[in-house]
Amino acid sequence: MHIMSRAATVQHLAWDSKFLSFQVGRLSADLLSVRQFQQQLKLAQATGYRLLYWSVSPHDSESIASAQAVGAFLADHKIRLVQSVAAGATHLPDRIYPATAATDHLQALAIQASEYSRFRVDPGFEADVADRLYAEWLRQAFTQDLTHEVLVYQAHDDLPATGVLILRNTEERTEIAIIAVDKGCRGRGLGSLLIEAARCRARARNQASLQVVTQAGNPARRLYEREGFRLEHEEYLYHLWL
Secondary structure, three states: OEEEOOOOEEEEOHHHHHHHOOOEEEEEOOOOOHHHHHHHHHHHHHOOOOEEEEEEOOOOHHHHHHHHHOOOEEEEEEEEEEEEOOOOOOOOOOOEEEOOOOOHHHHHHHHHHHOOOHHHHOOOOOOOHHHHHHHHHHHHHOOOHHHEEEEEEOOOOOOOOOEEEEEEEOOOOEEEEEEEEOHHHOOOOHHHHHHHHHHHHHHHOOOOEEEEEEEOOOOHHHHHHHOOOEEEEEEEEEEEEO
């Protein structure tokens, strides 16, 4: 379902709507005035939408002002970081293995990556939404054939995993979809080890680059930058509750 106005379009997001149990859409528009914005929101609400996502360039001052005027929630300052993958090893680092099942323990590890997620920081969502969402993303990674892979760090065979990495493979790049290190094991270089595992997988697939999308204020950004990632794209992501 699409609804359109002269200034904007709203795309229905079927997966998000099913997961959240209400209608969710993505607003596509640039340089919206407050009046145009209000008209678009009324149209979306009349069509049954409860939530719209809206991505705005940090340089689009008019749209930012309009978003603030209508009370949109700035849920994320999203950044995409990339790096070129140099030649090197293709075998996984020691103690990192492919996972075979979405165990409760791995789901709990994946949830730790959601601390700065827009689904956790936006008070419009129920308290358990971020937990359920990240656990579901982990479960789905085991059902996506060759497009996704789950790797874990396990210090000893008789101990549970303390790190998890979900990779998504596209035609152009290998993407770090989720990376998490158990809170009690941080500061030991496990994050860097998992990133090297991502590079190894990218090399094995002859991918020239690696990317990760995260929040600008996420402390993990410092790790990515130390590991050679550079900023490629940034945007503000607003949530519009109707």
